Amino acid sequence: MGYNNKTVLVTGGLGFIGSNLAIRLVELGARVIVVDSLRPGCGANSYNLAPVADRVELIPRDIGEAQEFREVLAGCDVVFNLAGEVSHIHSMMAPERDLEINTAAHLRFLEVLRRERPGVRVVYAGTRQVYGVPRYLPVDEQHPVEPVDYNGVHKYATSLYHLMLSRMGALDAVVLRLTNVYGPRMALRIPCQGVLSTFLRRALLGQDLEVYDGGQQLRDPVYVDDVVEAFLRVGAAASLPARTYNVAGPEALSLRQIADTIAEAAGVRVITQPFPAERKRIDIGSYVGDCQRLRRDFDWAPRVCFADGIRASLAWYREHLAHYLEADRPPSCAMPEHQGRKRKLVLVPAQ
Amino acid sequence: MGYNNKTVLVTGGLGFIGSNLAIRLVELGARVIVVDSLRPGCGANSYNLAPVADRVELIPRDIGEAQEFREVLAGCDVVFNLAGEVSHIHSMMAPERDLEINTAAHLRFLEVLRRERPGVRVVYAGTRQVYGVPRYLPVDEQHPVEPVDYNGVHKYATSLYHLMLSRMGALDAVVLRLTNVYGPRMALRIPCQGVLSTFLRRALLGQDLEVYDGGQQLRDPVYVDDVVEAFLRVGAAASLPARTYNVAGPEALSLRQIADTIAEAAGVRVITQPFPAERKRIDIGSYVGDCQRLRRDFDWAPRVCFADGIRASLAWYREHLAHYLEADRPPSCAMPEHQGRKRKLVLVPAQ
Numbered sequence: 207m208g209y210n211n212k213t214v215l216v217t218g219g220l221g222f223i224g225s226n227l228a229i230r231l232v233e234l235g236a237r238v239i240v241v242d243s244l245r246p247g248c249g250a251n252s253y254n255l256a257p258v259a260d261r262v263e264l265i266p267r268d269i270g271e272a273q274e275f276r277e278v279l280a281g282c283d284v285v286f287n288l289a290g291e292v293s294h295i296h297s298m299m300a301p302e303r304d305l306e307i308n309t310a311a312h313l314r315f316l317e318v319l320r321r322e323r324p325g326v327r328v329v330y331a332g333t334r335q336v337y338g339v340p341r342y343l344p345v346d347e348q349h350p351v352e353p354v355d356y357n358g359v360h361k362y363a364t365s366l367y368h369l370m371l372s373r374m375g376a377l378d379a380v381v382l383r384l385t386n387v388y389g390p391r392m393a394l395r396i397p398c399q400g401v402l403s404t405f406l407r408r409a410l411l412g413q414d415l416e417v418y419d420g421g422q423q424l425r426d427p428v429y430v431d432d433v434v435e436a437f438l439r440v441g442a443a444a445s446l447p448a449r450t451y452n453v454a455g456p457e458a459l460s461l462r463q464i465a466d467t468i469a470e471a472a473g474v475r476v477i478t479q480p481f482p483a484e485r486k487r488i489d490i491g492s493y494v495g496d497c498q499r500l501r502r503d504f505d506w507a508p509r510v511c512f513a514d515g516i517r518a519s520l521a522w523y524r525e526h527l528a529h530y531l532e533a534d535r536p537p538s539c540a541m542p543e544h545q546g547r548k549r550k551l552v553l554v555p556a557q
Numbered sequence: 558m559g560y561n562n563k564t565v566l567v568t569g570g571l572g573f574i575g576s577n578l579a580i581r582l583v584e585l586g587a588r589v590i591v592v593d594s595l596r597p598g599c600g601a602n603s604y605n606l607a608p609v610a611d612r613v614e615l616i617p618r619d620i621g622e623a624q625e626f627r628e629v630l631a632g633c634d635v636v637f638n639l640a641g642e643v644s645h646i647h648s649m650m651a652p653e654r655d656l657e658i659n660t661a662a663h664l665r666f667l668e669v670l671r672r673e674r675p676g677v678r679v680v681y682a683g684t685r686q687v688y689g690v691p692r693y694l695p696v697d698e699q700h701p702v703e704p705v706d707y708n709g710v711h712k713y714a715t716s717l718y719h720l721m722l723s724r725m726g727a728l729d730a731v732v733l734r735l736t737n738v739y740g741p742r743m744a745l746r747i748p749c750q751g752v753l754s755t756f757l758r759r760a761l762l763g764q765d766l767e768v769y770d771g772g773q774q775l776r777d778p779v780y781v782d783d784v785v786e787a788f789l790r791v792g793a794a795a796s797l798p799a800r801t802y803n804v805a806g807p808e809a810l811s812l813r814q815i816a817d818t819i820a821e822a823a824g825v826r827v828i829t830q831p832f833p834a835e836r837k838r839i840d841i842g843s844y845v846g847d848c849q850r851l852r853r854d855f856d857w858a859p860r861v862c863f864a865d866g867i868r869a870s871l872a873w874y875r876e877h878l879a880h881y882l883e884a885d886r887p888p889s890c891a892m893p894e895h896q897g898r899k900r901k902l903v904l905v906p907a908q
Contacts, residue, residue, distance in 0.1 A: 301664055313652055363714040374838050487725050
């Protein structure tokens with residue numbers, strides 16, 4: 207795919223999608239540099255990079271400190287920008303924290319990047335959350351942007367940074383708007399990371415899955431390997447016919463169907479509960495993405511059906527359970543604490 | 558119009574549009590409270606409120622310090638939110654400053670406001686700059702949002718805050734997207750406040766007006782009294798049929814025609830110059846706004862034609878020249894200095 211011997215930066219590379227991407231890039235022969243703040247609540251898990259621990263350079267810094275590693279930026283061929291906080295609930299509890307992580311830090315990062323490496327290809331991990339409550343299904347890239355929470359506003363502002371800087375030639379960026387992603391290396395320990403994280407955690411702990419009000423809302427979950435493939439294709443593309451692409455899943459499934467599939471694979475039950483008020487307020491109803499643009503321009507399509515992806519995920523987590531779950535510390539939706547952003551980093555070596 | 562005896566907050570009330578609005582609100586019998594940071598470069602001029610100096614309460618604070626005046630917010634009937642920095646050039650020179658002023662401070666303000674005065678009517682001063690390079694003319698509210706500078710991104714993010722909080726019932730906000738506004742009380746001394754500020758300053762100083770590359774780009778300048786009327790109508794409306802409204806001018810004029818009109822009224826000449834690179838990069842070409850939505854929902858239309866508005870503006874400035882121009886200190890596009898945000902405030906009493 208053209209990554210052999212290329213120098214590739216992955217921000218948020220200790221997180222769920224970033225680590226899967228970094229591992230694949232190593233396999234493709236790239237020199238991979240990971241930047242990760244290890245900020246509590248943002249999904250960093252040093253075990254995520256265990257298979258490539260000795261083949262990845264790690265900069266344990268916030269991307270907002272880019273000035274401190276600017277010489278690294280100057281040497282990059284491609285930048286995958288996945289740093290951020292994904293929790294919609296957390297963003298409503300601590301909006302300024304979300305602004306700092308999802309917007310201000312990116313502004314500082316991009317300003318250094320455009321100076322040190324003008325015109326570099328950047329792939330930003332956006333979110334379908336920016337669309338808000340869908341006005342029609344499936345949602346294509348022309349759908350109005352009406353975020354229902356601070357996280358959506360901040361992620362969208364940062365996608366506008368990327369697009370604006372590209373229009374003026376300072377960067378060559380593309381924004382992927384990701385639907386619900388699942389698979390190995392999700393942060394199951396951190397609360398409020400979305401329904402799939404919650405379902406997988408509970409299933410692995412042998413707990414029943416809860417759907418709200420019958421779980422009739424649709425989602426189109428996509429397996430992380432498919433998402434990684436989308437990042438790789440647009441990252442290596444000779445040209446970008448468009449600047450924004452939806453990354454959607456292969457099936458439209460109700461939350462009830464999603465829960466049933468996971469419950470069946472894991473041997474737990476599904477129960478229905480009333481919708482908690484603070485979640486209802488930022489719920490977007492049904493969402494199904496339209497990824498025709500990505501298919502047309504890059505011949506990309508999601509290949510892993512949900513039942514297969516769930517089986518693979520459960521099998522993977524069962525092998526690595528201690529690194530992803532602490533049965534004795536059930537997560538609550540309290541905000542992660544801000545205990546020092548530069549915790550000592552110990553990469554777990556490959557086994 | 559329903560403002561008599563109402564308590565109305567105007568943020569950025571020492572600025573150009575905010576002060577014109579505050580003066581009109583006093584005339585309508587409102588109890589007017591102005592919040593203004595007096596931050597250098599943001600257009601505050603204490604002389605702007607001279608006609609109502611003894612009838613306006615002033616809080617000389619940044620809106621981001623809302624926690625410090627939260628009890629004032631609790632008592633407000635309507636909030637006109639005009640605080641901000643308008644310079645596109647400055648935003649590219651100091652993006653983090655622009656993020657702080659145009660987004661972070663608003664986030665803090667709105668979070669306090671929604672707690673202290675849930676559901677309050679808020680009218681936010683947005684900008685047509687969010688549309689970027691128009692894909693069609695006239696530009697209506699459905700036009701894609703593609704800002705070409707940080708100022709556009711940050712103002713847009715803040716408009717999304719207002720809309721998002723309104724959807725969840727925390728506020729009852731409306732966003733006005735303003736085209737180029739002109740008239741008495743513009744900040745003529747501050748550089749990079751837009752073409753109309755520059756033209757008026759030069760005309761009043763007897764200097765020739767410069768247009769770039771012949772000045773064929775269209776604009777639809779709107780007189781400040783018309784804009785104030787739009788704020789007043791949506792601020793007092795029993796319901797808001799839409800949440801975003803363009804405020805456009807009565808005529809589509811080329812920059813050359815705009816310059817000619819001002820030059821003729823002021824007795825100076827118009828000369829054409831090559832486009833400076835740093836301005837060309839964030840130039841949006843022609844813009845003309847479509848304000849049918851505001852006309853339909855609130856029976857608003859711009860009433861002052863450009864030639865009349867310019868004559869009135871020049872006459873007004875000639876009467877108050879010393880408060881708006883320092884002939885011996887020609888402005889440059891250097892960034893305004895950050896010397897202490899809480900300068901001593903002396904309101905000039907009415908004459």
